[in-house]
Amino acid sequence: MSIEFSKQLQIIPVQSIPGMIVVQLPVHGDNRGWFKENWQREKMVAAGLPDFNPVQNNISFNESAGTTRGFHAEPWDKFVSVATGKIFGAWVDLREGESFGNSHTLELDASTAVFVPRGVGNAFQTMVDHTAYAYLVNDHWSAQAQSKYTFLNLADETAGIEWPINLAEAELSEKDRVHPKLEEVTPMSPLKTLVIGASGQLGLALRELYSENTNVEFADRARFDLSSAEDYTQIDWSAYSAVVNAGAYTKVDEAETVNGRLEAWSANVEGVSRLARVCNEHMLTLVHISSDYVFDGTSSVHREDEQVAPLGVYGQTKAAGEAIVATVPKHYIIRTSWVIGEGHNFIGTMAALAAAGIKPSVVNDQIGRLTFTKDLALGIRHLIENNAHYGIYNLTNTGPAQSWADIAKTVYASLGKDVNDVTGISTEDYFQGKAVAPRPLNSSLDLSKIEASGFKARSQEIAMGEYLATLGSR
Known part of the structure; x- marks a missing residue:
């Protein structure tokens, strides 16, 4: 031969x-x-x-x-x-x-x-x-x-x-x-996707999106705690191809306290480092949700390649988590802002105030876009299923950037209330005398990269209208 x-x-x-x-x-x-x-x-x-x-x-x-x-x-x-x-x-x-x-x-x-x-x-x-x-x-x-x-x-x-x-x-x-x-022959099932933090706002949206997909599994904190070394040994990681980390410590103001600082670093940094190690060992794709809080808000719009400069503890832990996730060869870091989903959130609060006839003062010098969890979940699915290039992606709803006060006025108008019931106030005046975390004044994220990959979220006006309609039906 x-x-x-x-x-x-x-x-x-x-x-x-x-x-x-x-x-x-x-x-x-x-x-x-x-x-x-x-x-x-x-x-x-x-x-x-x-x-x-x-x-x-x-x-x-x-x-x-x-x-x-x-x-x-x-x-x-x-x-x-x-x-x-x-x-x-x-x-x-x-x-x-x-x-x-x-x-x-x-x-x-x-x-x-x-x-x-x-x-x-x-x-x-x-x-x-x-x-x-x-x-x-x-x-x-x-x-x-x-x-x-x-x-x-x-x-x-x-x-x-x-x-x-x-x-x-x-x-x-x-x-x-x-x-x-x-x-x-029973066909071999494909590798699965595991969503952790599955009881949070994003986790619930992912549950709804994948409700008929048996190849996506969900783990709430009772089943899997990012900070628990023992929980990592209870999962057969060889059954998965991707992990979506929808869990995090998000109490921005409490993170500035002694106990809050410890909890934030434990979940957002130490827990993420354990997860990254597992993903490296098993060649898993890691989808990690980050935040506009990794920036100081001095740029008019934040691109994916901008140097991070967090102002407070929460932002510091998210920036540290990003650096860790970036060591995983197959990773998607998704930066988002002003998240709205099932549970307590700004839109629900404004709708309740409007219904009660309350005339609130709302911050008017923080600028950004809302991110509805339905769109965030769709964006995550898009990146995974289309094998998009690994790296960092900004993802929010589309439309012009607005202040919190602008958004509150839209809620009031949508519910038939007088927009003048909402009074604008500066961040400094709103938090006068309160111990709170510093906020980036500009949270506008450039969306050109994820749109170039083939995904474009709904405008925040359309998404807000649909969301308010669901509030009325509850």
């Missing part, structure tokens, strides 16, 4: 099985034999192969031609290649979805490798004696992991595999002979 030497490194996606990739490998030979870089992270990732963080390399040596193994779909990604000899490889997609049951076959020698995504059944038949088949995988084998395998019978007719050596004459294990046919 001859090996084709000096191929160029080439990445070839398999059209029938999404995520599967054939790799043409450069093999260098002379009178002594041959050499190849079976896995070269820098070159292969640059060429377009997923950086799947391999952790274990296994070799299967096969004494005789006709040895046939598979179909095994493991709960991890694999990079398979031939160390010596030649094989006929076969793959069947055993994942949930439209490509379930699709197959692909290919002869492999030392100059070809295949990236096999999680849940795709892998099988091969040796074509010459003394063939060694190598597996590079990104998780450790364990008895627990083996219980999550999905198997397919090698002889299944519907897979359409034409084995070079008839299976009746091939060498198979007894286990491989009795695996189920395709019609009996």
